[in-house]
Amino acid sequence: xxxxxxxAVAPARDSKSETMAFVVAxxxxxxxxxxxxxxxxxxxxxxxxLTVGVLVMxxxxxxxxxxxxxxNDAFDSLGYIAxxxxxxxxxxxxxxxxxxxxxxxxxxxxxxxxxxxxxxxNLLAALHAYEAARGRKA
Amino acid sequence: xxxxxxxxxxxxxxxQALVLFALVIAIAFGFLGRRQPIERLKYILWTLLLFLLxxxxxxxxxxxxxx
Numbered sequence: 001x002x003x004x005x006x007x008a009v010a011p012a013r014d015s016k017s018e019t020m021a022f023v024v025a026x027x028x029x030x031x032x033x034x035x036x037x038x039x040x041x042x043x044x045x046x047x048x049x050l051t052v053g054v055l056v057m058x059x060x061x062x063x064x065x066x067x068x069x070x071x072n073d074a075f076d077s078l079g080y081i082a083x084x085x086x087x088x089x090x091x092x093x094x095x096x097x098x099x100x101x102x103x104x105x106x107x108x109x110x111x112x113x114x115x116x117x118x119x120x121x122n123l124l125a126a127l128h129a130y131e132a133a134r135g136r137k138a
Numbered sequence: 139x140x141x142x143x144x145x146x147x148x149x150x151x152x153x154q155a156l157v158l159f160a161l162v163i164a165i166a167f168g169f170l171g172r173r174q175p176i177e178r179l180k181y182i183l184w185t186l187l188l189f190l191l192x193x194x195x196x197x198x199x200x201x202x203x204x205x
Contacts, residue, residue, distance in 0.1 A: 044169050051166040058158065061148035096146065107148070110155045117159070121166060128170055 017134065025130035030087040032122045035129030048125040055118035056089045060096035064111020065103050079112070085119025152197075160189035 028035020033049035036042075060066070067079035084090055093115060102108045150158065168182035 047166055047169040051162055054162055057146065058148060058150075061146040062150065062155075063147075106152065107150065107155075110150070110152075111148075114155075114159065117163070121163070125166075125170060 021130050021133035024133040025126045028126035028129040029085070029122060032087060032089060032125065035126055036132070039129060039132055041129075041132065044125075044128075048122070052086055052089055052118045052122045052125075055114045055121070056086055056093050057096070059111040059114030059118060060093045062107045062111030062114065063097065063099065063102040064108055064113070064115045065101040066090070066093050066097060066115055079116060082116040082119040085121075085123040086115070087122060089118065089122075156193045157190070160186050160193065164189060 024035045024038050026035075027038055028048070031049075032052035033045035033047070036045035036048060065079070067076055067083050069080055071077045071080055083093070086093065101112070103112060164182045164186035167185050168178040172178040172181045
């Protein structure tokens with residue numbers, strides 16, 4: 001009897017936990033560090049937020065190329081996906097780059113890398129939070 | 139038309155950009171990858187060292203092709 005009850009309850013609990021993990025991942029993507037904050041991993045939350053923030057600020061300050069959806073080729077599209085990884089910080093970068101990108105100098109090129117790294121790192125952090133929410137060792 | 143935040147203009151040398159990038163990413167990896175403070179510190183220092191060594195190494199490896 002007890003075994004039957006357990007097996008009936010377990011899938012519902014798994015489903016709820018999986019939904020929660022998706023919410024945590026989405027929150028972590030949208031606001032860097034929020035996924036870890038929801039899991040009460042405060043140190044990691046602060047570090048994720050600051051890392052993405054610093055990379056975006058520096059990347060925009062160096063006038064890196066912030067890709068848009070109107071890319072010309074596959075590399076532009078990949079760059080757009082990477083930049084979108086920063087979540088809400090994508091808009092911050094757009095607002096910071098008042099004069100637009102300038103990749104005629106090495107600074108602008110480095111800035112492009114900083115921005116893309118911020119996005120890819122945030123995606124990694126969101127995935128990390130997702131795994132932690134599912135109970136995997138993190 | 140989109141309003142803009144006050145823009146910041148940064149002029150960093152190649153080495154400054156490399157060190158800043160390496161430092162930020164090493165700290166982030168350390169916090170994500172390890173739990174214990176001492177393990178984190180070791181991981182951060184090791185990652186930072188590798189970033190810098192490999193970055194400077196690749197720079198020197200490309201040097202002959204720049205002339």
